[in-house]
Amino acid sequence: MKFETIKRVILAAIMLPFVFMLIEGVVVIRASVNQYRDLEKDRQFADVLARGGSIAATEILSEIGATRLYLAHPSSKTAADMQKSRVTLDDERLAFYASLPSRDTLDEGLAEELSILSLAYSRIVAARSAVDQGRYVGSDPGSIYWYAALKQLAVVDALSPLISDPVLLEKSNQLMGIMLTYYGERLITGIGGRYLDQGVSARFPVELFVQGKVMIGEGMDHMVFHSAAPIVRDIVAYLGRRDQVKANAITDAILAGSRPTPAVSDVWAAAQSERMTFLQQKMIEAARDIHETGENFLTRSHLHLTRILALCAGLLILATLVMVLAARGLRLIDRLSRDRETLVGELRNAAQTDLLTGLYNRRGFEFAASALLTQAEHGSRWISVVLFDLDHFKKINDINGHDAGDAVLRHVAGVARQNFRSFDLLVRHGGEEFLALLPDSTPDDAAIVAERVRLAIEAAEIPLESGEVLKVTASFGCAGRANEAANRNFEDLVKRADLSLYAAKASGRNCVVSGPVVPAQEERRKTASGGGFDSRI
Numbered sequence: 001m002k003f004e005t006i007k008r009v010i011l012a013a014i015m016l017p018f019v020f021m022l023i024e025g026v027v028v029i030r031a032s033v034n035q036y037r038d039l040e041k042d043r044q045f046a047d048v049l050a051r052g053g054s055i056a057a058t059e060i061l062s063e064i065g066a067t068r069l070y071l072a073h074p075s076s077k078t079a080a081d082m083q084k085s086r087v088t089l090d091d092e093r094l095a096f097y098a099s100l101p102s103r104d105t106l107d108e109g110l111a112e113e114l115s116i117l118s119l120a121y122s123r124i125v126a127a128r129s130a131v132d133q134g135r136y137v138g139s140d141p142g143s144i145y146w147y148a149a150l151k152q153l154a155v156v157d158a159l160s161p162l163i164s165d166p167v168l169l170e171k172s173n174q175l176m177g178i179m180l181t182y183y184g185e186r187l188i189t190g191i192g193g194r195y196l197d198q199g200v201s202a203r204f205p206v207e208l209f210v211q212g213k214v215m216i217g218e219g220m221d222h223m224v225f226h227s228a229a230p231i232v233r234d235i236v237a238y239l240g241r242r243d244q245v246k247a248n249a250i251t252d253a254i255l256a257g258s259r260p261t262p263a264v265s266d267v268w269a270a271a272q273s274e275r276m277t278f279l280q281q282k283m284i285e286a287a288r289d290i291h292e293t294g295e296n297f298l299t300r301s302h303l304h305l306t307r308i309l310a311l312c313a314g315l316l317i318l319a320t321l322v323m324v325l326a327a328r329g330l331r332l333i334d335r336l337s338r339d340r341e342t343l344v345g346e347l348r349n350a351a352q353t354d355l356l357t358g359l360y361n362r363r364g365f366e367f368a369a370s371a372l373l374t375q376a377e378h379g380s381r382w383i384s385v386v387l388f389d390l391d392h393f394k395k396i397n398d399i400n401g402h403d404a405g406d407a408v409l410r411h412v413a414g415v416a417r418q419n420f421r422s423f424d425l426l427v428r429h430g431g432e433e434f435l436a437l438l439p440d441s442t443p444d445d446a447a448i449v450a451e452r453v454r455l456a457i458e459a460a461e462i463p464l465e466s467g468e469v470l471k472v473t474a475s476f477g478c479a480g481r482a483n484e485a486a487n488r489n490f491e492d493l494v495k496r497a498d499l500s501l502y503a504a505k506a507s508g509r510n511c512v513v514s515g516p517v518v519p520a521q522e523e524r525r526k527t528a529s530g531g532g533f534d535s536r537i
Helices: 003-073 078-101 108-132 142-162 165-198 206-226 228-240 242-255 262-351 362-376 393-400 404-418 441-457 491-505 520-528
Strands: 384-389 425-430 433-439 473-480 510-515
Touching: 003 078, 003 108, 003 142, 003 165, 003 262, 078 108, 108 142, 142 165, 165 206, 165 228, 165 242, 165 473, 206 228, 206 242, 228 242, 228 262, 242 262, 262 362, 362 425, 362 433, 384 393, 384 404, 384 441, 384 491, 393 404, 404 425, 404 433, 404 441, 433 441, 441 473, 441 510, 473 491, 491 510
Parallel strands: 473 510
Antiparallel strands: 384 433, 384 473, 425 433
16 A cells, blocks of 8 residues: 555544544534523523513512502601612612613513513503602502502513423413412402492492402412422412412302491402412522522523533644644654655665675666766767776785675775776676776776776775785776667677677786777667577676
């Protein structure tokens, strides 16, 4: 497998699991963000419910009571109490509106109920001004406060569909049920009490009485059918007491047109007053419970936010770690690739290089010579060969040993490399024989270079491990021809250089002999007649 393929496989093995983990992390973070938003929204709704319930259960009723007491007994004290109740209601109203979500997040129903509630509170402000001006002497502004309380209940009821948490939704139904039951009982008590205080000829307000009964029924439905909480069980148990059952029977009798005796009326009024006090207390408890639930949502939302931040930090750390590992992996692959290329290059050089002298061997020379001749076609008109070997080399091995012979070969190769031209191709041709291919050189040029090398070898002193110093000589044969693209073979050139080398040995060795120049046409005829590549190359 190629290293590039391995790199892609390793990179995919690192990145694919990370991508899947990243997608899973994003999904988890998105779910946590949605949960956080739901918790924040429900916490805000819990605050709104608690404040709205507190206003309906406490502040509006407190101002009604303080206003009626002032109208019945005007004094500085009752006036101060009335002003105090007004300030309390106004503060709670401001806090209630401040706790509401932004208008663009509310549905049309809730937005409409809030507009109606604002109008109801504006009527309370007008009623306050009328009371201060003495225009309510002998009358009761309770219906205005009653209307505002009902609208406050409507807002609380409209919030329920927007709640996501089932626990908060259950507590919202509890609060709504208790408030409906309370205001229904309050309507029946107020209407019934005024009816019983009037004479026999008084007209019974059936519609208002029925409205109170309907509100009680709706309130009990909200509690009984939507919740089984302890507070609901307490209310059901309370209403099942004997005195409360008896009061319900008297209420039904009044609704049927019966007028109870004063003693029965007193019993009924006392039971109703006790019932309203009990229900008001339960409203306050339910509103406080919702407020505590909102505080719990706040804690949970903070935990979710911490979880989101931790997940984001974890993903960031994971991404950094994966990137670091991927970078290190790629660097490791690149290093292995470079090491592999270096190793392949060394192996290739080893396959093409003579290990003793460091020169090309025959295999390496074939590739290098082919490339050199192809390149020389475009810039050279001549090509020459110099073939040389050491004189009496067998005696050196026989007398000094093969180690000394190897040292001589290495030293002679170094001298030849230094004295041939940098672009000449030098090869160990076999044993003590060397061959040089000289591009862009005539036979005379080759002879001049060969003579320089011969003199350098003759002058060289070769130290041996034994401490002795050897001096050797070499015989050189040169041959050349014109270089043409139509003829890239130089077998005959090597053979003629070999003949020249034999002539040099026959002439007494340690000399250079250059053969005659062969025309290109004659050389092509020799090649066509069956001349092959020298088996020694």
